[in-house]
Amino acid sequence: MGTVAVAVTDGMLHFELSVAYEVFGSDLSHVADPWYRVVTCGPGVVRVGRFRVEPDRGLDQLSRADTVIVPAWADVDEDPPADLVDAVRAAHEAGARVAALCTGAFVLAAAGLLDGRRATTHWAHAQVLAMRYPRVEVDPDVLYVDNGSVLTSAGKAAAMDLCLHLVRLDHGSAVANTVARRLVVPPHRPGGQAQFVSSPVPAQENHPLAELFPWAIERLDHPLTVEDLARQVTMSSRNLGRQFRSVTGTTPLQWLLTQRIRRAQELLETTDDSVDAIAEATGMGTATTLRRHFNRTVGVPPDTYRRTFRSSRPGLGLPTARRPAAGVPG
Incomplete structure (x- = not known):
């Protein structure tokens, strides 16, 4: 619970970013109090899909969050930005729970957070993830994988599944079901x-x-x-x-x-x-x-x-x- 920081940088996809913000960013304190406090963290004004996003804080503030969400990374053929990778690694070392949505798994893999762990991503990119990061046990057949402090999801709708899973872990079934009903999923x-x-x-x-x-x-x-x-x-x-x-x-x-x-x-x-x-x-x-x-x-x-x-x-x-x-x- 506590603070949820959504990492944003150039080259991320807006759908998964929106999913995270819808689940954690809406004020549902009438359902569970305290609810999450959501911030966006990035290197400055960035382009996410076709939209320009001005983050609330710098990437260095990811390490102050309880949960870090890494949305999908658009160009899996390119290495994710080093400052993002370093900030995500530092957040995990500081005790944050880190969850990657879809191809956000490439960021976690680059940070070394998936070494020796089972992980997933969009099925279309699973082979690339496995080849580039051979120490990661890539499972392309599941919707999401929960390793405790490190979680990964498959694409699009599975990002919603993982976010609801986090709500369920923090607040229980009844609250997660209420959130799902509000989102009509x-x-x-x-x-x-x-x-x-x-x-x-x-x-x-x-x-x-x-x-x-x-x-x-x-x-x-x-x-x-x-x-x-x-x-x-x-x-x-x-x-x-x-x-x-x-x-x-x-x-x-x-x-x-x-x-x-x-x-x-x-x-x-x-x-x-x-x-x-x-x-x-x-x-x-x-x-x-x-x-x-x-x-x-x-x-x-x-x-x-x-x-x-x-x-x-x-x-x-x-x-x-x-x-x-x-x-x-x-």
Whole structure:
């Protein structure tokens, strides 16, 4: 939490810059107080895409931030500016959490922050990143990668996923979902690893399963089967599986499981219900089953998750404490 510094310099792309500013820069203190304080840091007036941006502070001020966001870098064939690379490295050394959006990963790689770490970027540039920085374990198949104090995302929409993931880490599920609703985007998409956000929900509404999703989510306390879902939309189980794969990228049972985990996360954050009660409310049956799936999916047991993300006020999902370097699952 605290100060979020968005690094800006010539050659960055405006979309990812705008995403970061929309998520962290809007005043949402009525949702979570304190909210973030956002500043832009750059070497002077810069051109971002087709726009001229006058930063609030110099690049040297990145090291005073709690979180540093590095938007996408336009020309991956050129090395990013040395002053930007040095400032990002200094910020991380000072204890900042550093997140790169899309090809901003090239800046982090140039700073040495990705050496020996798993990272991602836009799939079209993943091979270039891997070839130029062989000490980086580049994974082109995921939406984002969370290494605790260093995070990277794939392109465009995945930048939003990563920003919402950061909000979720800092403020919990309920607040992240509120931010997503305000921006009219899905609150959860899988990062491709065991992490605190894992619920594929398609953004579009003009697909054959549009009415099935809310129907199923309202009945998570029931032991739903693939046949139940197929019957609801008058499809064969095989056709339902094809539709699910096309729309969500996963299977019906996996989608149901992630929805149950999501519901369990919210109940752990916002209620005093026992793990047994939450297991029943989410259709998991027993606390043993919930603990097994929750630990495997989220990376920590339900009790640990509750202690980390327990609401300080009902419905807000504020964590009691959080320092990104302290071993976020990823």
